[in-house]
Amino acid sequence: MINKLIDKIQKTHAPIVVGLDPMMDYIPKQIQEKAFQEYGETLEGAAEAIWQYNKGIVDATYDLIPAVKPQIAMYEQFGIEGLKVYKKTLDYCQEKGLVVIGDIKRGDIGSTSAAYAVGHLGKVKVGSRSYAGFNEDFATVNPYLGSDGVKPFIEVCKEEKKGLFILVKTSNPSSGEFQDQLVNGRPLYELVGEKVAQWGEEYMGEQYSYIGAVVGATYPEMGKVLRKLMPKTFILVPGYGAQGGKGADLVHFFNEDGLGAIVNSSRGIIAAYKQEKYASFGEENYADASRQAALDMIADINGALQNR
Numbered sequence: 001m002i003n004k005l006i007d008k009i010q011k012t013h014a015p016i017v018v019g020l021d022p023m024m025d026y027i028p029k030q031i032q033e034k035a036f037q038e039y040g041e042t043l044e045g046a047a048e049a050i051w052q053y054n055k056g057i058v059d060a061t062y063d064l065i066p067a068v069k070p071q072i073a074m075y076e077q078f079g080i081e082g083l084k085v086y087k088k089t090l091d092y093c094q095e096k097g098l099v100v101i102g103d104i105k106r107g108d109i110g111s112t113s114a115a116y117a118v119g120h121l122g123k124v125k126v127g128s129r130s131y132a133g134f135n136e137d138f139a140t141v142n143p144y145l146g147s148d149g150v151k152p153f154i155e156v157c158k159e160e161k162k163g164l165f166i167l168v169k170t171s172n173p174s175s176g177e178f179q180d181q182l183v184n185g186r187p188l189y190e191l192v193g194e195k196v197a198q199w200g201e202e203y204m205g206e207q208y209s210y211i212g213a214v215v216g217a218t219y220p221e222m223g224k225v226l227r228k229l230m231p232k233t234f235i236l237v238p239g240y241g242a243q244g245g246k247g248a249d250l251v252h253f254f255n256e257d258g259l260g261a262i263v264n265s266s267r268g269i270i271a272a273y274k275q276e277k278y279a280s281f282g283e284e285n286y287a288d289a290s291r292q293a294a295l296d297m298i299a300d301i302n303g304a305l306q307n308r
């Protein structure tokens with residue numbers, strides 16, 4: 001999958017991911033009303049509205065981008081109906097040729113991680129048969145439990161040719177509370193980054209490892225250090241747009257080959273029509289606004305990379 005991701009980034013010239021993180025507040029009224037007419041103001045109605053909204057965004061952007069990152073929490077809040085739409089969204093994006101990063105941020109003791117890994121990236125055995133539950137191409141993993149919480153994910157990735165993005169330095173304001181603590185004189189995120197690079201050596205693609213890292217766009221100086229510590233690790237960089245990250249901040253997340261990072265924006269793209277800059281599209285043309293926001297993000301990042 002890492003080779004497919006790189007291939008798609010090179011074909012689209014777009015090192016970006018569209019984060020499919022739907023919230024009811026973002027969904028245009030006409031979509032909500034139609035879904036509620038059919039299913040009522042119910043969890044099914046919400047799920048239908050999310051589905052139609054996602055489909056509009058994917059249809060308007062899939063030719064521009066290599067990958068999407070649905071955040072499972074946004075679906076889980078609607079219970080089983082939400083999870084059904086999560087799965088429907090994954091399948092639709094894969095049909096459209098997109099690489100799908102399931103933002104599930106899992107990690108537990110070994111046996112529990114193994115079950116998460118099977119459910120999201122692998123296949124579960126039922127009698128003589130086996131079934132893929134969610135079937136994402138990549139998943140995000142929380143490494144707080146250490147190697148035995150991460151290795152079951154790597155094992156399933158090896159069987160299925162899938163990949164991971166492991167949290168190293170997160171984009172949120174409090175991320176330093178634990179992640180920046182010094183351990184033997186070095187910040188914890190550096191030690192985690194080194195460990196991710198080491199885990200990644202176990203499962204290499206052609207140029208980069210199948211085992212990637214997450215480093216927030218909001219910490220560009222730390223991104224620069226981590227880029228050097230993990231030269232063969234692909235970095236998923238969330239925090240662009242709504243959290244304040246800009247193209248110019250992100251050049252050091254990339255290697256000299258112009259590869260090595262993929263930048264996520266969720267609200268900045270899927271709810272673009274709510275920003276003043278794209279307000280002229282109007283609520284009913286929300287998907288066209290998302291397409292324009294994706295084009296602008298690609299131009300911003302590529303422009304910064306050309307001027308580095």
Ligand SMILES: O=C(O)c1cc(=O)[nH]c(=O)n1[C@@H]1O[C@H](COP(=O)(O)O)[C@@H](O)[C@H]1O
Pocket residue numbers: 019021071103140169170171172214215216238239240241242243264265266267268
């Ligand atoms: O793993 C992630 O994707 C992630 C890690 C991180 O450090 N910061 C972060 O914002 N994210 C996710 O990236 C997305 C950011 O959304 P926007 O701020 O709307 O672009 C959300 O789905 C977050 O859960």
